[in-house]
Amino acid sequence: MSESTVNLTIDGRAVRAVPGTNLIEAARLAGIEIPHFCYHPQLPIAGNCRMCLVEVGLPKLGADRKPELDSQGQPLINFAPKLTIACNATVSAGMVVLTRTPKVIKARRGVMEFLLINHPLDCPICDQAGECRLQELAVDYGQGCSRFVEEKEHKPKRTPLGPKIMLDDERCILCSRCIRFMREVAGQDCLGFTHRGSRSTLICYPGQEPATNYDLNIVDICPVGALTSTDFRFRQRVWFLKETPSICPHCATGCNTVVWSREGVVYRQTPRDNPAVNQCWMCDLGRLNYKFINDPNRLTTPLIGGQPANWLAAIAHVAQRLNAIRATGGQIAGVGAARATTEELFLFGKLFQGLESKLLDSVPRSGASDKLLLNSDRNPNMRGAQLAGVAANPPGHRLAAIADGIASGAIKALLVLGEDVTSAGIGPDLLAKLELLVTIDILPSAMTQAAHVVLPGASFAEKGGTFINAKGRMQQLNPAVASPGQARPEWQILSELLAAVSSRALRDGQPRAANAWKKPAPDFPNLGKVFAAMAAEAPALADLTLESVGAQGVQIKE
Amino acid sequence: MLRPKLTFLDRLYLPQILAGMWTTLKHIPRRRFTRQYPEEKFKLLGKYRGAPVLVRNQAGQVKCVSCQLCEFVCPPKAIRLFPGQRDQAAPVEAKIEKEPQDFVIDMTRCIYCGMCEEVCPEQAIFLKKDFAIAGYKRTELQFHKDKLLELGGVHEDPICKWKNK
Numbered sequence: 001m002s003e004s005t006v007n008l009t010i011d012g013r014a015v016r017a018v019p020g021t022n023l024i025e026a027a028r029l030a031g032i033e034i035p036h037f038c039y040h041p042q043l044p045i046a047g048n049c050r051m052c053l054v055e056v057g058l059p060k061l062g063a064d065r066k067p068e069l070d071s072q073g074q075p076l077i078n079f080a081p082k083l084t085i086a087c088n089a090t091v092s093a094g095m096v097v098l099t100r101t102p103k104v105i106k107a108r109r110g111v112m113e114f115l116l117i118n119h120p121l122d123c124p125i126c127d128q129a130g131e132c133r134l135q136e137l138a139v140d141y142g143q144g145c146s147r148f149v150e151e152k153e154h155k156p157k158r159t160p161l162g163p164k165i166m167l168d169d170e171r172c173i174l175c176s177r178c179i180r181f182m183r184e185v186a187g188q189d190c191l192g193f194t195h196r197g198s199r200s201t202l203i204c205y206p207g208q209e210p211a212t213n214y215d216l217n218i219v220d221i222c223p224v225g226a227l228t229s230t231d232f233r234f235r236q237r238v239w240f241l242k243e244t245p246s247i248c249p250h251c252a253t254g255c256n257t258v259v260w261s262r263e264g265v266v267y268r269q270t271p272r273d274n275p276a277v278n279q280c281w282m283c284d285l286g287r288l289n290y291k292f293i294n295d296p297n298r299l300t301t302p303l304i305g306g307q308p309a310n311w312l313a314a315i316a317h318v319a320q321r322l323n324a325i326r327a328t329g330g331q332i333a334g335v336g337a338a339r340a341t342t343e344e345l346f347l348f349g350k351l352f353q354g355l356e357s358k359l360l361d362s363v364p365r366s367g368a369s370d371k372l373l374l375n376s377d378r379n380p381n382m383r384g385a386q387l388a389g390v391a392a393n394p395p396g397h398r399l400a401a402i403a404d405g406i407a408s409g410a411i412k413a414l415l416v417l418g419e420d421v422t423s424a425g426i427g428p429d430l431l432a433k434l435e436l437l438v439t440i441d442i443l444p445s446a447m448t449q450a451a452h453v454v455l456p457g458a459s460f461a462e463k464g465g466t467f468i469n470a471k472g473r474m475q476q477l478n479p480a481v482a483s484p485g486q487a488r489p490e491w492q493i494l495s496e497l498l499a500a501v502s503s504r505a506l507r508d509g510q511p512r513a514a515n516a517w518k519k520p521a522p523d524f525p526n527l528g529k530v531f532a533a534m535a536a537e538a539p540a541l542a543d544l545t546l547e548s549v550g551a552q553g554v555q556i557k558e
Numbered sequence: 559m560l561r562p563k564l565t566f567l568d569r570l571y572l573p574q575i576l577a578g579m580w581t582t583l584k585h586i587p588r589r590r591f592t593r594q595y596p597e598e599k600f601k602l603l604g605k606y607r608g609a610p611v612l613v614r615n616q617a618g619q620v621k622c623v624s625c626q627l628c629e630f631v632c633p634p635k636a637i638r639l640f641p642g643q644r645d646q647a648a649p650v651e652a653k654i655e656k657e658p659q660d661f662v663i664d665m666t667r668c669i670y671c672g673m674c675e676e677v678c679p680e681q682a683i684f685l686k687k688d689f690a691i692a693g694y695k696r697t698e699l700q701f702h703k704d705k706l707l708e709l710g711g712v713h714e715d716p717i718c719k720w721k722n723k
Contacts, residue, residue, distance in 0.1 A: 121719075125654060127623070234656055237625070237626045
């Protein structure tokens with residue numbers, strides 16, 4: 001039966017929907033929006049806002065249980081005497097739904113008037129302004145002025161709900177989305193209403209506060225500004241922010257996100273719908289993990305021996321040193337973070353193929369998992385690192401061999417891509433033994449202190465690329481802001497390094513002035529070329545292009 | 559094109575010079591329009607729009623709540639706002655919650671259009687009559703919050719809409 005569908009008519013448009021679909025979703029299929037506050041596709045239905053009232057009619061059935069027809073042969077429709085809430089009415093065969101009749105409009109205007117009676121005129125100082133459903137629907141169904149002459153109901157303002165959320169009860173329209181989310185999804189039944197009628201107030205049970213890793217989702221689903229995030233509160237108006245679809249780099253789940261930025265500053269991250277990955281939620285750890293992007297300490301210039309250098313000189317220096325070490329028989333090892341994109345790891349692997357070295361690995365990173373979205377693997381792209389041939393299987397088991405090689409003096413050079421290996425068994429004492437330590441990173445660390453050459457890279461919000469999540473879904477990052485200073489995406493650095501290492505001018509191992517070297521054209525001038533080369537080599541990515549990964553990602557072949 | 563053929567009088571130039579002199583002489587007994595600016599200032603009409611400034615209310619509080627509508631509406635993008643939280647210990651009208659940390663109007667960009675004044679839901683920004691704003695450096699012409707408030711002074715607010723919220 002799950003395959004069967006029913007036909008119905010919404011505002012004269014024919015809609016085919018699976019039985020069990022509610023009328024809001026069925027109307028959405030037909031491109032008709034039914035206004036609502038309390039309904040949320042991922043939450044149980046409460047039906048308390050009454051904004052989604054519609055007229056619903058069913059075919060009049062005769063004594064033989066067949067629809068009776070009128071003189072034109074059309075079925076006669078019996079409309080219900082009262083309006084029905086669309087969120088809690090499901091589709092049925094032959095149903096006729098009217099969403100824009102005068103009766104419906106009048107009902108919605110009435111509902112809006114009641115909602116606005118006690119709603120404060122806080123819009124100038126309310127962070128929700130600009131993305132507030134009440135504000136939007138007040139434009140559609142509100143009245144210019146209020147008929148209510150009595151004093152507005154006063155409720156607590158500025159109540160902290162834990163460290164992450166601020167509650168303003170006057171703005172609350174009692175839709176109960178947050179209550180249902182905390183109970184059904186986050187699993188901490190801590191919010192509820194007290195009092196009655198217009199004095200109803202949202203409160204947290206005494207002695208409790210939302211303390212799950214998913215609390216900030218209630219800020220997203222709150223249709224008004226009653227729940228605001230203390231992190232984003234009063235920082236920027238939403239209409240100034242640019243939305244860039246991205247992927248959360250915090251764990252291997254790879255929640256789809258939107259990065260909100262203005263003039264090179266990232267202000268917040270919110271989840272983006274993807275039924276195959278995160279529905280419409282994301283965890284707070286991932287959501288608040290964006291501040292390093294605008295860290296004032298970001299690396300901005302290439303450093304050779306601690307001295308600022310230009311890119312041409314830095315790339316030439318690294319290529320020359322690598323070739324020289326290889327010419328004298330020294331081994332070269334690499335550690336590529338599984339937080340880098342698949343394209344970067346592919347180029348990193350390619351570089352080591354050219355250097356004929358198999359001493360490559362990624363550092364595994366794990367943490368506690370919850371049963372919802374947070375994965376125990378805290379590397380967003382371990383699958384990608386394995387696919388690119390950088391990470392060993394299981395990840396990290398070649399790290400000991402690399403450490404031994406450095407200790408014995410066999411390994412003379414180490415290339416590190418976005419990783420702090422001092423916490424992975426290769427301590428500062430070992431790093432001091434190396435003849436060449438190159439690190440590509442975004443923030444200063446013990447690694448950049450120890451490195452001979454530091455190349456500044458780009459954060460996840462500053463570059464394109466793909467991550468492959470724990471379930472093998474390949475998803476795409478998009479550049480939202482520009483990198484600080486001369487920092488640039490790692491794939492560009494690696495692509496130039498790849499060209500420089502194989503360039504004849506730099507191969508003989510003789511030191512040359514950087515300006516005596518003509519930069520060769522890299523084989524991978526853009527990300528599409530990198531992806532194409534990767535897809536040609538990896539059977540799991542056969543027939544894929546960067547475009548086909550799209551906004552929702554694709555499942556790669558096992 | 560051929561040049562017009564000049565008559566003797568034309569070639570003499572004297573009639574033209576005399577006609578010009580006559581125009582000049584006609585203006586001598588008339589009312590003077592020229593002003594000795596900048597010594598003599600213009601009389602500006604009531605609705606003349608000059609440079610925008612910020613005001614305080616009679617309780618001495620900054621009226622701006624940093625809603626950033628002026629920043630949004632400003633056609634030459636002269637306004638830049640840095641929103642912040644109001645000191646909650648302040649006793650009067652603490653419900654406002656928001657106040658700009660800084661408010662910058664770049665007077666080199668401002669075109670005195672008055673849209674900021676029109677859009678402001680708090681009556682916190684007004685266009686005064688100053689129009690000749692000069693400085694030795696561009697940074698001097700970037701008026702910050704303190705300077706704008708100093709220029710604006712106090713605006714008597716008969717409603718005080720936040721008081722009874």
